Amino acid sequence: MATIKDVANLAGVAVSTASYALNNSPRVSQETKEKVLAAAKQLNYQPNGIARDLKLSKTNTIGLILSDLSGPFYSELIKGVQDITIANGYDLIAISSLGGKNSTAVKFLKEKRADGIIILAHNIDNNLIISAAREDMPIVLLDRPLKAKYVLNIQVDNEGGAYKAVEHLIALGHRKIAYLSGPNNSYDNLKRFAGYKKALEDSGIAFSNQWVYQGNFTKEGGYHAGKLMLLQNYIPEAIFAANDEMAIGVIEAFKEADILIGEDVALVGFDDIQLSEYVTPALTTVRQPMKEMGVIAAQQVFQALNGNFSTEAILLETKLIIRDSCGAKKVKL
């Protein structure tokens, strides 16, 4: 691979001159500029970005860390981030935090391989984030609060969203409302659980531990939880699933047992992933403003890069999307 040195040699100028010419600096004459450009073309010269990054201590890229690149859930988020990143002339890279300690994500954080980082991955450790965040690499955290220098917080109102969902179920006349839980180390799950409990409480419904089922935020988990309810022969009047994937798992489990969701049991999810609209019955769920979240996250990164570190956490509102699985439409008839 040709280096800038080769180009300079061929053009008969010094390396520095070649560099100036290549970067279109006004310091170099038109004539030599052309000479250098011609040489570069002839050698098929491509600048080595890594050398440049090292020299400038700047990568011009934003890293988006996700717990799983193949999730169904991030599509809109990515779009939002992408829009802003491109608009700022930066590059965007998506990184998986899969693999724990040795994941690409951890390496990126530790080695400052991006000028800014957006994280939506609960398996990235708080301490790592704190020690990685720096003035020239601010970090935006999307899935938990963390007060630290150069760390910005944006969150969805999980608790409020869950509250809305359960309140809706209660208004529909249900009292025995199960909670289908995500992982206990997930902050999102905790908040949703809190919202669930608060809604029960506010309606004078006593909470029972029996009502919570573990579904691990996966479709399979939801399916198994549904099966478990069937085996125990305990079908609640309503189920609030802490995310849509689990809710879809429940739908499948109940479908196999000929239990009609939206009639025999009411079901509400959380997230409003793309699938939720298409599943049968269409899933009532709590929508997160994912694209907006992506946009704001990216904007915060660039603001921080410009020295404006907003201190206060941003809380985004959710919206209850009523479809068929909760039975509300039936009730109205």
Add this chain to the structure above:
Amino acid sequence: MATIKDVANLAGVAVSTASYALNNSPRVSQETKEKVLAAAKQLNYQPNGIARDLKLSKTNTIGLILSDLSGPFYSELIKGVQDITIANGYDLIAISSLGGKNSTAVKFLKEKRADGIIILAHNIDNNLIISAAREDMPIVLLDRPLKAKYVLNIQVDNEGGAYKAVEHLIALGHRKIAYLSGPNNSYDNLKRFAGYKKALEDSGIAFSNQWVYQGNFTKEGGYHAGKLMLLQNYIPEAIFAANDEMAIGVIEAFKEADILIGEDVALVGFDDIQLSEYVTPALTTVRQPMKEMGVIAAQQVFQALNGNFSTEAILLETKLIIRDSCGAKKVKL
């Protein structure tokens, strides 16, 4: 940020010794190793990965270039690639080719920011690929054939898959079969179109240009094509959509007009995206072995990195997944 030099100073050793110690080389005594590690810890030293990459001319990462990071379609592919990449101790980065000439993807290719590249993005130019591919950065191309040095080809049998789909439609008794087309510059689309025509031909059905509708591989495109058919008051007996997203768009358009898919019109898609199973009616479609594709692509990269450049293109088989939208299940009753 502390550098290795600071660590060496604090530990009272030379930079090289510090480097060896940090990299756990057997050349350095246990005692000094500990001294260095202690110093590193005290300074919260983090190696600068970019400097290392420059020095070693190696990034230890594989880049996966996709035309749109937020597509519903890549989930399984990414999983396959990820598995192999992690197994080889490499990092994986997903990059969007959105943004044309200035996209991150183009930069990655030109500046050799990865040790291997996998491309599924029709908007990356052949010439760019040819000039970017090199011994220490092989490129695997997933969406078109391209014979060039250090370029490897893996493809799905688009033509065969389309043939199967249309053959199935013909076997069901349909003659007027519309083709819902993707972009004309897409190789995949071309091949699927070829399979469609061949199937017609082999059954003695004359092809008519009137039967092809443009849908641009998007749901919106499919929706509009469906609307157009309705406006023209020309509903074909069957539709073969060149991908599932367009097929889903057609379903929506027809649903609005109370035309029953699977009864009034038969519909088959291509890809078998996750949604296809859940949409109503469930979509009959041609499944691509996406995960397998990812696995093989990554394997090819690592083989190439080890000097084994397989020359022959790999062709992966497709499978017709019969669900409800084609009406086959009805017919059997």
Add this chain to the structure above:
DNA sequence: CTGTTAGCGCATTCAT
């Protein structure tokens, strides 16, 4: 076993 030194490829300061 440890230290000295030379680059990796580039941008940039300082002379000229």
Add this chain to the structure above:
DNA sequence: ATGAATGCGCTAACAG
């Protein structure tokens, strides 16, 4: 307007 020289942070060949 151009060139010589320096260093970003790191690894590794070489010397001791």
